[in-house]
Amino acid sequence: MNMPPSPPGAVRTDGSSVQIGALVPLTRPGWVEAGQHLLAGLELAVDDVNDAGGIVGRPLELVVRDTAADPQRAAAAVDELARLGVAALAGEYHSVVARAAAARADALGLPFLCSSAVLDALTEQPTDWGARLAPAQSRGWQTYADFLLGAGHTRLAVAAQPSVYWSSGTRILRDCFAARGGAVIALDADTLSPTALCDELVDSGATALLLLVGHPEPAVPIVKAVRRDQRLADILIGAPAGQPEFAEWATLLGDDGAAIPFLRYLPERLGPLGARVEKALRERLGVAPSFVAFEGYDTVAVLADVLRSHGTDRARTAESWPRVAVEGTRGKIQFSRTPGIDVWQWAWPPIQVVDRDPAQPDRFRVLHTS
Template identity: 65%
Template structure:
């Protein structure tokens, strides 16, 4: 019996990582592999995911890349947290192992241009500009961001500041009570949560919503956390966030939706990433260099549209330029229903 083709799969499956997102990401990747096996595998060989939990730790993720490279995986796929994906991309480039980033958006994945790394998720600068445009179009010209230290949150703040007047509230230097006082002084119409869950996001939102000084204040979370039911249960509906789905799913997307049971957009990203790698393996074989060289020639029908990679301005990796972007919220009258507030660069 021939040995299976092995792909290294990376996801945050334990705290302090966003484990719920990691589980959705892995569920999508695993379904794609099952579908690949059902249709003959890769050149008659079985396909196997070798899963590693990154736990949102860049060093742990980089060590996992080393381990998986030594173990002979032909490629790497996955990851949700942006700073972790950057560590994975940097180490994968150094080890010359192809890496397809599924669900991380920070613009700079590698400091230098890399032919070994490709990405499905849209760059943060694109998605967060769409979010800023939505806020501006809804009349929010002055906003506050409750942020924690980190490259991802800092990059998001810079993007928002290009379009809006932004007051930063450093949650590392504030208590919830003093953050509320700073919010009053800022005289803003919206507060964005650029901070971790459950702390400090939940107590901050609870304080804001119980304080009569903030009647009518919009609470937003561009990073997409309210996609997951836990956020809705703890923070309530009506919080605009970024979601990477098209307005309508095609036949493949609808089948995956049925198989996974109303999955998050992260699960679709996982499915698409594993499907793209499977196609690369079927066409070009289980050779790392040939897989990496195939990024610009691949054309794959995924759950969210036709996927092809190009070099977009400012990117150091191969990028799916047409990845869908939406601003949505959960309908307060029916929290299981998502309302599309803005799609791509247009208003609904």
């Protein structure tokens, strides 16, 4: 039976929704606040898509699974969502979790648009099934290294925990600093207490300490210890992974959490779409939206455009990445092949180095842009 085309704004109510699987960390040890922001962006975009007529008249629906920062749990969720018949996967914040999800999605032939994870090696071999919105770690962390070196910090200490993500970040920093005559000293945040770490930091002669550790533990105790150590009064604390972006950071640390530069993936000024989305996200979240919320919105905006143009066949979706040209909240999104990156990559997301203003910790200062 032939059905008449849906008028603009009309969504069919016969239950034949187009489903997108969403991977989001919503419980500990996942970074819950980041997951909440990511989900808010995903959900707002779905509402906007459906208000505009859905996917050729069919409602768009999110099928959400909590990864809790667990790679095995994420891989199992990908299996389940594939069986449920989702047209594509979206989301995830933690890089090691996104890597597990990307590998499973590649094996199953399920398109995965990664929202927020930055690890360069998201897959172990080139794939057409995966694409990513967040900038690759090598680009973002090089921008951060440029900021530090430009500010005169040539001797850097990193308080790091064991992780592929933190190890990759340390390697990027070492390469950048070595190329300009600098040095990076690694401090083991798992074996050193905050007090012992301060002692090691004094002995290192470093002028900056980067927190390559989990939040809130052990990041918060380390910041408090350094701030209270008079020997380290002039040390710069940095957190390239973005811990200070979220309200919980300011709640737990107060004034101690200010003046700690981090990476944020927003433009200096939002355009009309970004400004409208920012206002709507603020209403949903009750706080200023993080860049992660914008990444969530843009993920659904891209997938909705692909599904409208190419249908819900998974293979056709995977083939469409190089033809994407979508106006997102932070600029025009297009994917390309980037050397060293095995998924389709939005090559030019905006990158800022930002901190919380000591005079007004709920306000952010832009210190450097790529």
